[in-house]
Amino acid sequence: MAFDFSISERVEVQRQRIEDFVAAELIPLEQQVFRDGWTDALRTDLQARARAAGVFAPQAPAELGGGGFRFDEAAVLLEEAGYSLLGPVALNCAAPDEGNIHLLHLTATAAQRERYLVPLASGEVRSCFSMTEPPPGAGSDPSALRTRARRVDGGWVLNGEKWLITGADGAAFSIVMALNEGDDVAEGATMFLVPTDNPGFVLGDHLNTIDGTFLGGHLQISLRDCFVPDEDVLGEPGSGFAAAQVRLAPARLTHCMRWLGAARRAHDIAVERAVGRELFGSPLTGLGMAQALIAENEVDLHAARAMLWHTAWVLAEGSRTSEESSRTKVFVSEAVCRVVDRAVQLAGGMGTSEELVLGRIYRDIRSFRIYDGATEVHKMSIAQRTARRAAKRVQARGVGA
Template identity: 80%
Template sequence: MAFDFSISPALEEQRRRVAEFVATEVVPLEQRVFRDGMTDDLRRELQGRAKAAGVFAPQAPREHGGGGFRFDESAVLLEEAGYSLLGPLALNCAAPDEGNIHLIHLTGTPEQHAAYLRPLVSGEVRSCFSMTEPPPGAGSDPSALRTTARRVDGGWVLDGDKWLITGADGAAFSIVMARNTGDDAPEGATMFLVDADNPGFVVGDHIDTIDATGIGGHCRVTIRDCFVPDDRVLGEPGRGFQSAQVRLAPARLTHCMRWLGAARRAHDIALERAVGRELFGSRLADLGMAQALIAENEIDLDAARTVVRHAAWQIAEGSRSSEESSRAKVFVSEAVCRVVDRAVQLAGGMGTSEELVLGRIYRDIRSFRIYDGATEVHKMSIARRAAKRATERLAARGEAVGREGSGA
């Protein structure tokens, strides 16, 4: 058995290109964006520069205009993109577009590829993914979905309310998840491609959140008598939850890749201050408590990178990797938050500022432990799978198994 985490010369060259692009073209714009916000004009400008540098959309399929890198190769490149909070947007590998590109590529028809995928890969348009709903609707539990889809002549009519829909303001279209209703519709849920100019799809106000670097906000969306023709069904009717799995595991991991880059940036900033600043008669980096923070960050970053690349390799090899991606999402989301928190502590007062970037990373990264499945939900899933394996081992040995949920 061989374990090979080596990086090919070609991939290393592309990693170097991404790192150089982020350092020279993206990082200098950070303070402007932190002050004024990101606009679509600036996004297009950055993405044009990324295309010129040959680093655009590394994870997207080559036949649709992307870089065509394998998923495990993308882990290396997206980490470099994430070194700036603006990097993933510049390379068109940011959420939610990155996940939607993957989903439409694998489940869409040729006509949907032409109408939605190609413009999305090129950066001509943005998109959003509309599943999360106000309580008691879908959130960490997708089965609570309340938005409905009813069959009519030539298509479907959708009704419901969504909120915290990332990037909705200014998106050209949304992938909407709805629960099928009516005797003539299959059971389950269906995903729909809904154009932003559909009169039944209305983007409302932005919900103020602690993360603020993205584009298009986190919005309320009202869906009323929203007619969607049959050719805008994404995947098969009634198999929306199954199709969503195509998106979820890779999207969890690409979040991990990008935020790993941001956490590495935070650590580098704090480490450079620690070796350059004298306190109490010595360098900060020579003080024992500071050294503990530095060492713990080094360990967390290395462990997180290993977990991400292993899970990404499994997906690249064809595995669904649901449990592995859950483990990675839990570990990495917790680890990178620890890394950034320690970096802020090491940097002292300026560590809380956006001028040093650490303050903005700290704000933005906290939500990672919630979106794409809260840590507690993933832990529940991991524990249930572990208990099922233990139950099967006991049963195979002929030993008694307690009733599920009894505490036995």
């Protein structure tokens, strides 16, 4: 048995390039973006800079213009990109595009790759993923899907409501999940590629969420007799839930990578500030309660990284990783939120401000404990798998008695 946590020279060189790019090109722009918001013009400019610096899309296949790094190598690089909240967009490794690039690379036809994947991977366009629905529709429980797909001559007609669809404003297309209906089609859900200029794909209001750094917001979407031709079915009809797992397990891990970088940034800001502050006749870093916050952050960051690297390696080696990714998503999402919360506390009043960046990270990171499977849902899944294994052991002992 061998455990190797070494980072190859190629990955370390690329990590350093990303670190330098983030420091030189992105951190100086943060306050402007926090104040004025994202625009696609700024995204295009930053992605051009990232391409020129040789750091664009490290996780994307090389044949699509990306870095071509393995998934476990991407864990190192996407953490570095996440050190600035602008980094994932600038490097074209942000949600939802990163997950859609991965899904399309694995499941799209040759024609779909040319029409949808190539421009998405290059940063020419943005995309969104339309699965979440208003209650009682699909959220943490995809089986509650209420959007329907009905077979018609030459294609399908979709009807339903979606909400909290990240990046929909300005996206060129969406991957839409819908439940098949009718006796003439396979049971289950199907994924559809839907250009956002389709007259049946109707953009609704922006939902005013606590986060503020996702380009394109979080929108309500109405599907109103939305016709999708057969050539825009992604994968096989009825295979939507299985295809979703192809996307969701890696996507929840890349969220972990990016947010780990943001949490490390928050910790660094707070500790560097604490080093220079004196309270009650002592440096802040010499006070026991401040030391506890710093030490607890160090432990959480290290443990989160170790867990993430292991799960990313399992996936890179070709395993499905459903259970591992659930455990990692639970731990990392909770750990990074703890880290940022302690960093805010350590920094004091200015820790709540966007001027110190901590306030914005705090706002944006909170939702991570909910999307891509809420903590409680993943815990339920982990417990159910554990109970099934225990039941099998008990049954085996009974049979052998």
